[in-house]
Amino acid sequence: MTVTVRFAPSPTGLIHIGNTRTALFNWLFAKQRSGQFILRFDDTDVARSRQDYADAIFRDLEWLGIRPDRIEYQSKRFAAYDAAVERLKKAGLLYACYETAEELELRRKIRLSRRLPPVYGREALKLADAEKATLEREGRKPHWRFLLPNFASDPFETSRTDICWNDIVRGEETVDLASLSDPVLVREDGTYLYTLPSVVDDTDFGVSHIIRGDDHVTNTGVQIALFRALGAEPPAFGHHNLLTTISGEGLSKRTGALSVSGLRESGIEPMAVASLAVLTGTSENIAAVRSLDELAARFDPSHTSKSASKFDPAELDVLNRTLLHGMTFDEVKERLAALGIAGDGAEPFWRAVHGNLDRFSDAAVWWRIISDGPVEKPQLGDDDLGFVRVAFDLLPPEPWDRDTWKVWTDQVKQESGRKGRALFMPLRLALTGRPSGPELADLLPLTGRERILARRP
Numbered sequence: 178m179t180v181t182v183r184f185a186p187s188p189t190g191l192i193h194i195g196n197t198r199t200a201l202f203n204w205l206f207a208k209q210r211s212g213q214f215i216l217r218f219d220d221t222d223v224a225r226s227r228q229d230y231a232d233a234i235f236r237d238l239e240w241l242g243i244r245p246d247r248i249e250y251q252s253k254r255f256a257a258y259d260a261a262v263e264r265l266k267k268a269g270l271l272y273a274c275y276e277t278a279e280e281l282e283l284r285r286k287i288r289l290s291r292r293l294p295p296v297y298g299r300e301a302l303k304l305a306d307a308e309k310a311t312l313e314r315e316g317r318k319p320h321w322r323f324l325l326p327n328f329a330s331d332p333f334e335t336s337r338t339d340i341c342w343n344d345i346v347r348g349e350e351t352v353d354l355a356s357l358s359d360p361v362l363v364r365e366d367g368t369y370l371y372t373l374p375s376v377v378d379d380t381d382f383g384v385s386h387i388i389r390g391d392d393h394v395t396n397t398g399v400q401i402a403l404f405r406a407l408g409a410e411p412p413a414f415g416h417h418n419l420l421t422t423i424s425g426e427g428l429s430k431r432t433g434a435l436s437v438s439g440l441r442e443s444g445i446e447p448m449a450v451a452s453l454a455v456l457t458g459t460s461e462n463i464a465a466v467r468s469l470d471e472l473a474a475r476f477d478p479s480h481t482s483k484s485a486s487k488f489d490p491a492e493l494d495v496l497n498r499t500l501l502h503g504m505t506f507d508e509v510k511e512r513l514a515a516l517g518i519a520g521d522g523a524e525p526f527w528r529a530v531h532g533n534l535d536r537f538s539d540a541a542v543w544w545r546i547i548s549d550g551p552v553e554k555p556q557l558g559d560d561d562l563g564f565v566r567v568a569f570d571l572l573p574p575e576p577w578d579r580d581t582w583k584v585w586t587d588q589v590k591q592e593s594g595r596k597g598r599a600l601f602m603p604l605r606l607a608l609t610g611r612p613s614g615p616e617l618a619d620l621l622p623l624t625g626r627e628r629i630l631a632r633r634p
């Protein structure tokens with residue numbers, strides 16, 4: 178069987194790290210099985226869906242290394258959904274309801290006060306054609322509910338009907354259809370809720386595994402029933418736990434919380450995002466994994482915890498640094514060239530600085546410091562100023578190598594009587610303008626005598 182998965186965001190905002198978790202779970206699952214990955218835009222809500230959000234989602238996935246094998250838009254598939262609706266209506270499985278939200282709420286309260294489960298009582302099923310006609314003459318439009326198969330012969334006598342599946346993430350799962358209201362599939366204005374289009378698409382596109390957040394577990398009971406009502410074999414399901422902020426709030430696409438594009442713009446590496454998005458809330462240690470292939474080798478959906486997991490953005494900085502420190506020159510050569518860092522000096526430069534980078538773009542700052550001197554003018558007190566001037570006069574002649582720093586500072590130490598921080602810090606400040614950074618032993622030969630002398634204060 179070909180494994181086919183899909184990631185199905187609504188293009189109503191930017192995707193955040195929680196959506197990334199869903200996308201990557203699908204991608205890694207498919208990758209492990211040489212499967213297909215479909216990007217499906219759930220844009221039946223035409224008013225809120227936007228092409229620029231769809232484009233942004235595509236770009237974010239691409240940046241993470243996810244390249245869909247196929248892209249679909251639900252807004253182009255209304256004919257298929259309309260056909261499914263007709264089939265359900267003909268089979269007597271989709272029925273017209275006319276209640277307003279207030280009426281439904283009142284009934285819910287009455288049921289609760291009678292200690293009955295607050296589910297829809299299928300009152301509309303009892304409406305005769307003449308009654309429906311009257312309601313429609315009064316201007317009411319129907320919304321349409323799917324008759325759940327939770328009864329033997331009388332829909333008003335429901336009985337426990339367990340829908341069971343072996344969840345790829347959570348193991349054995351059961352939803353009792355008698356505990357649910359018949360879901361509305363079509364609103365009174367004719368627009369579709371998510372359930373039916375999703376099931377029709379999953380069938381038509383041959384989706385074999387639906388992997389998504391565990392906020393959909395209950396929907397799965399309904400969807401399995403709907404697959405069957407439409408004569409289709411339900412796919413396998415997996416529901417991963419959701420990520421929350423440190424204070425336990427859910428992430429929302431609408432608020433732009435921790436959006437992937439925001440993280441990208443702040444200079445976080447894609448594999449830092451992917452590592453954290455996938456490994457948080459699993460039994461695996463969170464580590465800076467260097468590629469999606471490596472992540473796929475570690476990924477096991479059944480190692481995912483069942484409860485929501487807090488996600489700490491500060492970890493992204495740590496992972497980011499670890500990734501940068503582990504990158505070889507060959508891996509970053511082109512990215513460095515794009516920053517204007519090229520030529521013979523580029524490789525030793527990368528080796529000298531990569532252990533000190535928080536963000537890749539910091540490399541450009543160090544390149545500039547080496548080429549043009551401190552960005553910020555060093556602030557040196559009178560004592561230090563005098564000391565630095567003397568030290569500069571003691572700079573050894575070229576050629577320089579990694580030992581030059583020691584040779585130089587040994588001599589400066591002898592001449593000045595300074596040692597430790599009092600010796601090194603003013604020199605570091607004079608050379609780089611910064612109190613910390615790459616080893617000066619590396620920076621010295623990269624900079625060269627002439628450029629250093631030009632920095633003599």
Ligand code: GLU
Pocket residue numbers: 185186187219371375387388389393
């Ligand atoms: N558009 C749905 C969502 O974002 C897709 C859910 C699913 O994967 O079935 O929640």
